[in-house]
Amino acid sequence: LTSGLDCDILDIGDCLLPGIETRVRCHKIFERSAAPFASALVSREDLLPTIAVLPFKARMDDPKAAVLGEVLADDVISLLSRSIDINVISRLSSNKFQQRDSSLSEIGKMLGTNYVLTGRYTARAGQLEVHAELSEVATGRVLWADTESSAVDQSFDAPEIISWIVTRVQKAIYTRAVLQVRQQQLCEAAQGLIPLNLRQYVRPRPLQYYPVL
Numbered sequence: 175l176t177s178g179l180d181c182d183i184l185d186i187g188d189c190l191l192p193g194i195e196t197r198v199r200c201h202k203i204f205e206r207s208a209a210p211f212a213s214a215l216v217s218r219e220d221l222l223p224t225i226a227v228l229p230f231k232a233r234m235d236d237p238k239a240a241v242l243g244e245v246l247a248d249d250v251i252s253l254l255s256r257s258i259d260i261n262v263i264s265r266l267s268s269n270k271f272q273q274r275d276s277s278l279s280e281i282g283k284m285l286g287t288n289y290v291l292t293g294r295y296t297a298r299a300g301q302l303e304v305h306a307e308l309s310e311v312a313t314g315r316v317l318w319a320d321t322e323s324s325a326v327d328q329s330f331d332a333p334e335i336i337s338w339i340v341t342r343v344q345k346a347i348y349t350r351a352v353l354q355v356r357q358q359q360l361c362e363a364a365q366g367l368i369p370l371n372l373r374q375y376v377r378p379r380p381l382q383y384y385p386v387l
Contacts (some may be wrong), residue, residue: 187375223288223347224261226281227251229272230293230304242297242330244269246304250291250335250343260347263287282311289317291343308346318346375386 188197227250230243245350248265255262260310271281281290303323309316320342324332 191204222259222261223351224263225254225289225291225308225343225347226263226285226287226288227254227265227267227291228268228281228293230295230306233294233296243293243295244272244297245330246293246332246336249333250339253336253340254343257344260344278311278314287311289343291339293339297326297330298328300325302330302335303330304332304335304339306342308343310350317350318342320346 183285189200191198191200191356227247229247232243244265247268249263251268254260267285273342276284278290281287283357290309290311291306292309293304295302295304297303302325303321305321307316307319307321322335324335326332
């Protein structure tokens with residue numbers, strides 16, 4: 175391209191053009207004021223999904239059991255924080271909502287999070303049962319919810335349940351991210367940002383999912 179060109183350029187990848195057998199690298203040029211993308215640079219962390227884990231609530235009113243709910247949430251936060259693909263809100267910020275009856279949108283706005291993980295549990299007779307629920311702030315939809323139980327000792331340490339929750343949460347968030355990519359591609363195709371002859375070649379990369387050990 176010539177120097178001094180005052181415009182924004184969108185790289186749309188290798189395209190098949192009429193009369194040319196091989197693919198050609200193509201770009202689309204926009205006036206700087208009409209570019210369909212932000213010009214400001216953002217960090218990788220700003221593009222990652224963010225999740226807040228609220229203290230789990232006991233199904234029975236027991237002051238001693240309330241402590242266990244905080245411990246469960248802390249363990250989930252600790253394990254989720256090892257992921258390089260998800261931002262996790264600190265427990266100090268999430269714990270503020272332990273005694274509040276806040277809506278999903280309010281939590282998302284105050285914590286700046288995309289997803290909220292909540293849960294309820296029952297602990298008795300050496301058995302711990304946990305019901306966890308992952309919700310998306312933007313839509314209010316429940317992306318995943320399930321119940322798991324495990325035998326525990328007096329310390330109520332349940333690494334199997336924590337690993338189960340984190341694995342399911344990661345899978346749900348990654349699956350949602352893939353769907354959002356596909357939806358974005360459809361929107362760009364409808365707006366003419368992706369050439370017609372390229373639409374059939376645009377596919378998200380296969381999801382490589384690694385369970386938490």
